[in-house]
Structures are given as C-alpha cells and as structure tokens.
Amino acid sequence: xxDQNLQAAVSAGVMSAESxxxxxxxSIVEVARAIFSAKAASIFLHDEDADELVFEAVAGEGSDTxxxxxxxxxxxxxGWVLVTRQPLIIDDLEQDPRHSRETAQSTGYVPKAMMxxxxxxxxxxxxxxxxxxxxxxxxxSLGQMELLGLFANQAAIxxxxxxxxxxxxxxxxxxxSDAGVIAQIASALEDLDEEQREPVLRLLGALDDVLRAxxxx
Amino acid sequence: MAQPxxxxxxxxxxxxxxxxxxxxxxxxxxxxxxxxxxxxxxWPERVTRxxxxxxxxxxxxxxxxLDSGVQADHPLVGALEGAVAxxxxxxxxxxxxxxxxxxxxxxGTACAGIVRSLAPDCRLFSVRVLGAGxxxxxxxxxxxxxxxxxxxxxxxxxxxxxxxKQFSGLLHELADSAYFRRTVLVASAHNMPVESYPWxxxxxxxxxxxxxxxxxxxxxNPSPPVEFFARGVNVEVAWIxxxxxxxxxxxxxxxxxxxxxTLILAKHPELTPFQLKSVLYLTASNVGxxxx
Numbered sequence: 001x002x003d004q005n006l007q008a009a010v011s012a013g014v015m016s017a018e019s020x021x022x023x024x025x026x027s028i029v030e031v032a033r034a035i036f037s038a039k040a041a042s043i044f045l046h047d048e049d050a051d052e053l054v055f056e057a058v059a060g061e062g063s064d065t066x067x068x069x070x071x072x073x074x075x076x077x078x079g080w081v082l083v084t085r086q087p088l089i090i091d092d093l094e095q096d097p098r099h100s101r102e103t104a105q106s107t108g109y110v111p112k113a114m115m116x117x118x119x120x121x122x123x124x125x126x127x128x129x130x131x132x133x134x135x136x137x138x139x140x141s142l143g144q145m146e147l148l149g150l151f152a153n154q155a156a157i158x159x160x161x162x163x164x165x166x167x168x169x170x171x172x173x174x175x176x177s178d179a180g181v182i183a184q185i186a187s188a189l190e191d192l193d194e195e196q197r198e199p200v201l202r203l204l205g206a207l208d209d210v211l212r213a214x215x216x217x
Numbered sequence: 218m219a220q221p222x223x224x225x226x227x228x229x230x231x232x233x234x235x236x237x238x239x240x241x242x243x244x245x246x247x248x249x250x251x252x253x254x255x256x257x258x259x260w261p262e263r264v265t266r267x268x269x270x271x272x273x274x275x276x277x278x279x280x281x282x283l284d285s286g287v288q289a290d291h292p293l294v295g296a297l298e299g300a301v302a303x304x305x306x307x308x309x310x311x312x313x314x315x316x317x318x319x320x321x322x323x324x325g326t327a328c329a330g331i332v333r334s335l336a337p338d339c340r341l342f343s344v345r346v347l348g349a350g351x352x353x354x355x356x357x358x359x360x361x362x363x364x365x366x367x368x369x370x371x372x373x374x375x376x377x378x379x380x381x382k383q384f385s386g387l388l389h390e391l392a393d394s395a396y397f398r399r400t401v402l403v404a405s406a407h408n409m410p411v412e413s414y415p416w417x418x419x420x421x422x423x424x425x426x427x428x429x430x431x432x433x434x435x436x437x438n439p440s441p442p443v444e445f446f447a448r449g450v451n452v453e454v455a456w457i458x459x460x461x462x463x464x465x466x467x468x469x470x471x472x473x474x475x476x477x478x479t480l481i482l483a484k485h486p487e488l489t490p491f492q493l494k495s496v497l498y499l500t501a502s503n504v505g506x507x508x509x
Contacts, residue, residue: 074348080285080322083347083354084377087408088324088466091451095460096323120411123380140451140465142428149409 018169021162025057028155029129033059035147036115037135042066043119043155045127045163046073046082053078053128056159061109061132077116078128085125087117087148089140117148119156126159257487264499266433266506270480275336277486278479281370282332282472283361284325284377286316287343293330293455294341302345303361311360321348323456327464328376328472330455335432335476336483342370346377355381359388362415366395371482374475375421376405376468378413388415396420396490401478405471406443417442422478422494426450426470435477437501445497447473 025043033041040060044053051073055066074083081088091113111132119127129152138144185204189197246254261268279298289297302316320326329341346361347354358379365373373395379388392415395402404416406425416423419441426449427436436446449470456462481496482488488496500506 074321074354076322077324080324080347085380085407085411085413086376086378086405086466086468088468089464091463092460093462095462096456096458117409120380120409123382125380142426142450145408145465152409 018162018165021158021165022057024158025155025162026059028151028158029057029059032129032131032151032155035151036131036144037137038131039111039133040109041129041131043127043129043159044078044082045159046125053082056127056162077114078130081116081118081128082125085118085120087115087145087152089145090114090116091140115144115148117152119152119159121156121160126156126163129155258485258492264496264505266500269496269500270477270484273336273480273484275332275339275476275479275483277338277340278336278371278483279340279342279369280332280336280372280374280475280479281342281344281365281368282325282329283344283346283358283365283373283375284328285322285347286318286320286325286345287329287341288320288326288455288457288459289343291326291330291455291459293461294326294333295337296341297329298340298342300343300345301364302348303357303364305357311357313360313364316343316345318345318348320457321345323460323462324376324468326457327454327462327469328374328475331432331452331469331472332374332476332479335473336479339476339479339483342368355379355384359384359391362388362391366391366398366400369398370400372401372403372475372478374403374472375415376471378405378407378416380411380413382412385414389418389420391415392418392420399489401475401482401490401493403471403475403478405467408467420490422474422490422497424449424467424471424474426465426467432473433477434502435474435497435506436503437498444494445474445501446470447477449473 029041029043032038038060040058040062042058042062043056045056047054047070050070052070053073055069058066073079077088077090093114094110094112113133115131115134117129118125119129131148189200192200286302287294287297287300289300300316300319301313302318303311303313305311325343325345329343332339333341344361344365346358358377362373362375392402402415402421404421404423406416406423407413415421423442423444425438425443425446427434427446428450429448432448434448438444438446447470449467450465451463452465452469453461454464454469477497478493481493485496498504
C-alpha cells in the first residue's frame with residue numbers, strides 16, 4: 001500500500017469513528033445505569049486545554065440537555081475524584097446545600113446519592129464516571145465498589161479511543177492536507193445508503209482513473 | 218502556622234531534590250554509646266488494646282489533614298489550630314498561604330470529622346492541596362506533604378494518592394523522611410486495582426476498607442501491600458455546609474486508622490512509627506485486639 005493510500009485509509013477510519021465511539025460511551029452509561037438500577041449515569045471528559053470537565057454521555061435524567069455542559073475541573077465531588085484519581089461514594093447528598101444549589105443550577109436535577117469513579121488510562125485521568133441515585137434496595141458494599149471499578153476501566157478505554165480519534169481528526173483538519181479532504185469525502189460516503197453510494201463511487205472511480213492516467217491537458 | 222521551611226519547586230522541574238530535613242545519620246554505635254539509646258517504653262508482657270489506647274482522647278497529638286481543606290466550624294470537626302492552602306502561581310512557583318476558603322469539596326471535612334470522633338482532644342490542622350486546578354495538582358500534593366512533614370506533625374492523614382510514576386521517587390523519599398522524623402503518615406490504598414503512591418511504601422501505614430460498623434475495629438493484612446483494614450463503608454461523615462452525609466471508600470477508612478494512631482500516640486508519645494506499627498499489629502482485631 002502506498003503512503004497516500006495508507007493515509008487515506010487511516011483518515012477514513014478516524015473520520016467515521018466519532019459517532020461509533022459516542023455510541024460506545026452512551027452504551028456504557030446505559031448499562032451502568034441498568035446494573036445499579038440508577039436514575040442516571042454520565043461520563044465526563046477532562047478538557048485539558050480549558051481545564052474543565054465536559055458531559056460526554058448521559059443516560060437517564062438530564063440525557064437530553066446535559067451533553068456538552070462544562071464545569072471547573074477541580075472543585076466539587078467530580079473534581080476531587082478527577083484530581084485524586086480515587087472513587088467516592090456518597091449518600092444523603094441532599095444534606096449538602098452548596099452541592100444541591102450548584103447541581104440544580106447546572107443540571108436541573110439534584111441527586112440524593114452519587115457514585116463517582118475516575119476514568120484512568122495508564123497514568124492519565126481522562127475523566128469521571130458518575131452513577132446517580134442507585135437503587136436503595138441493596139446497601140452499598142465493597143462488591144459494588146469493585147463492579148464500579150471494572151466498569152470504569154471499560155469506559156476509560158473507550159474514552160481513550162475517542163480522544164485519540166479526535167486528536168487525529170483535529171490534526172487532519174487543521175493541516176488542510178490532501179488526506180484531510182479524502183477523509184472528509186470518506187466520512188460523507190459512510191453516511192450514504194447503498195443506492196446513493198453507488199453513483200458516487202463510480203464518479204470517484206472515474207476520477208481515480210483520470211488521476212492515474214499519464215495524460216496532460 | 219509557620220511558613221514553609223523549603224523552597225517549593227515548580228512543576229516544570231519535577232526532578233526530586235534530596236529532602237534535607239534530617240541531620241546526617243550515624244552509621245555505627247560506639248561501645249560507650251549504648252546507654253544513650255535506651256528505649257523509653259515500658260512494654261507489658263502482652264500488649265492489649267487497653268494498654269495501647271484505653272482512656273485516651275488523643276490529647277496533645279497534632280494531626281494534619283492533607284486534603285481538600287476543612288470546614289472549621291462544623292459541629293463534628295470543632296476548632297482547627299491552623300489551615301493553609303497550597304497554590305501554583307502564574308510563574309509556576311508553589312506557595313503556601315493561610316486558607317481563607319476552607320473545604321472546596323467536603324472530603325477533607327469528612328476526614329477531619331472522623332479523626333475528631335475517635336480522638337476528641339487531638340489538635341487538628343488542615344493543609345489544602347486540592348481545588349486549585351487539575352494541572353500541577355501532583356506537584357502541589359507533593360509540596361503539601363513536604364511542607365506538612367517539615368512542620369513535625371505527629372500524624373498526617375493522606376486519603377489521597379497519585380498515579381504518576383514521576384512523583385513516586387520523591388514521594389518515597391518524603392515518606393521515609395516522615396518515618397524517621399516520627400511523623401506517622403497514614404495513607405489511603407487505592408480503591409481500584411491501579412498503581413498509585415504513597416500507600417504502597419512500607420514506611421507508611423496503608424489502609425483499605427472493611428465493611429463492619431465498629432469504628433475501632435481494624436484488621437492487619439498479612440498479604441500486603443495494604444497493611445490494615447479499617448471502617449470504610451456507609452460511614453456517617455461531616456460535609457460542607459454543616460451537613461452530615463453517608464459515604465464509603467478507603468478515603469474514610471484512613472482517618473479511622475489515623476484516629477486510632479492518635480489515641481495510641483497520646484498515651485505513648487515516645488513510640489516511633491516502627492513501634493506504633495508493631496502495636497497496631499498486636500492489637501489488630503484479627504491478632505490480639507479481639508480478646509481485649
């Protein structure tokens with residue numbers, strides 16, 4: 001495979017990855033919510049440049065409004081968990097007036113209980129997984145802590161892949177390279193159904209023939 | 218509180234400098250000097266919980282909470298004797314200042330309240346190393362620990378760890394310095410199966426959680442690196458805003474162990490960290506403590 005072909009293949013893979021990785025993160029929060037019979041579960045990504053936490057995926061309460069919302073990275077419970085890389089399990093959270101007020105303002109939903117766990121990949125803390133208002137039928141145990149940790153590992157791997165894909169895409173887009181253009185075309189092609197794709201592929205094939213032909217205009 | 222003894226180092230230069238808070242060690246014991254190193258502890262035939270901490274209230278022992286700050290006026294915490302915060306300036310220097318903000322999370326207040334509940338007459342201090350941003354937080358944590366060791370606290374509660382290997386060498390050196398300076402460093406084991414520090418070092422007292430409700434029940438773990446298990450599940454703790462919440466994790470087992478160490482040290486202030494760890498072993502609930 002030539003360098004150009006390789007670049008185009010990589011670019012195509014990168015450009016099509018965002019929606020798939022989002023789906024993976026969404027799946028993780030949905031399953032986390034189901035396992036703990038929780039009202040909501042969410043994943044925050046740490047935006048290192050802005051030093052903020054960003055809602056990346058939400059299941060349950062707030063799922064339609066929260067994705068993309070940001071807040072400071074080192075205050076509050078999620079901030080403590082991110083910076084210390086330690087999980088924190090809290091019940092009776094409504095007793096904390098400051099937390100309740102701040103959370104209500106930013107999310108419209110005030111949880112009573114929270115399980116917050118860091119998403120660690122190698123030495124890096126990528127973000128935080130939050131499970132809100134788990135079922136009260138089973139009292140918290142160390143077994144649940146272990147389950148939460150296992151889950152967080154899976155989420156961290158997905159988040160790492162997502163970050164790598166975004167970084168690669170940013171490089172391609174910013175550089176304005178040929179590979180970037182090809183990647184955008186490949187990505188658009190991915191979104192077409194079979195019927196729409198066929199004539200476009202014919203057109204691209206013809207273009208490829210022209211580019212390869214040793215002709216001068 | 219006094220100002221720091223060492224010049225904080227910036228994150229751009231994380232390479233450790235040797236901790237200089239110790240006098241040069243003596244490498245040998247001259248024949249005539251053996252009388253000078255008498256051990257001041259009258260050890261009983263059998264070390265019991267009653268001997269170790271019976272009737273102790275932790276009076277006089279200086280306990281440092283290295284965490285997110287402490288809300289001083291919380292009913293479960295009581296008075297703080299001092300509170301500082303570490304922050305990284307725009308120039309990259311880490312400075313130690315009086316802490317005017319208190320707790321930015323609730324976690325430090327929770328730890329302080331647990332120590333106070335076990336050792337009501339101890340002297341509590343807060344060193345805030347969290348809340349000033351994610352970037353550089355590892356360096357701030359290190360400088361906070363260095364500063365606290367320099368202050369000569371009897372016990373430092375560290376319900377924190379770092380996963381960054383670049384800090385492990387200096388942390389190890391600081392932990393050993395604390396050990397030799399008779400500062401007991403009680404460090405929280407990680408709740409997840411990841412490498413982090415300083416709890417893995419043998420010079421600290423590392424703590425994980427058990428699920429029992431008695432705050433004085435603790436176990437010795439014959440399969441380290443976690444050496445002790447203390448109460449850490451469904452613990453009622455102090456929280457910011459004067460609140461009380463229930464919380465779980467090794468973070469809360471650690472101050473239980475700090476409180477127990479405080480009780481023992483108040484009754485036996487001459488104990489070195491090595492001797493204290495031996496007393497903890499002998500009085501652990503799965504060793505001799507259950508029979509007292």
